[in-house]
Amino acid sequence: MDNIFIERLWRSLKYECIYLHAFNGGAEVRAGIRRWVDFYNRLRPHGTHAGNTPREVYHGCLPLSGPGYRPVLQAADRAA
Structure with a gap:
């Protein structure tokens, strides 16, 4: 039961960020994930x-x- 929260977070990250962008290299991936996490915590209603x-x-x-x-x-x- 305790894994459900982290699994939901990873699913959201993949479908809302990773799969929607064609990143070119690790630096772009890190920057994209950083922007998504900021959006997830500050702007996205839950x-x-x-x-x-x-x-x-x-x-x-x-x-x-x-x-x-x-x-x-x-x-x-x-x-x-």
């Missing part, structure tokens, strides 16, 4: 994260309420 990017989830840049989001804090919680 269904698992309720349509948010991994960056938004990791850094906690989410609204305070809604399905799949952090809970709304009560006034007493905010004061603490």
Whole structure:
């Protein structure tokens, strides 16, 4: 079960980056993968994260309420 996440990442990388571009050499491949990973983490919404990017989830840049989001804090919680 723990491999499913990394296998999904590799599948996305292959179908969204590698198979779509004709890279000429290792430097181009590295640059292309670097751009794709940046896109994947910063811009591409993920269904698992309720349509948010991994960056938004990791850094906690989410609204305070809604399905799949952090809970709304009560006034007493905010004061603490």
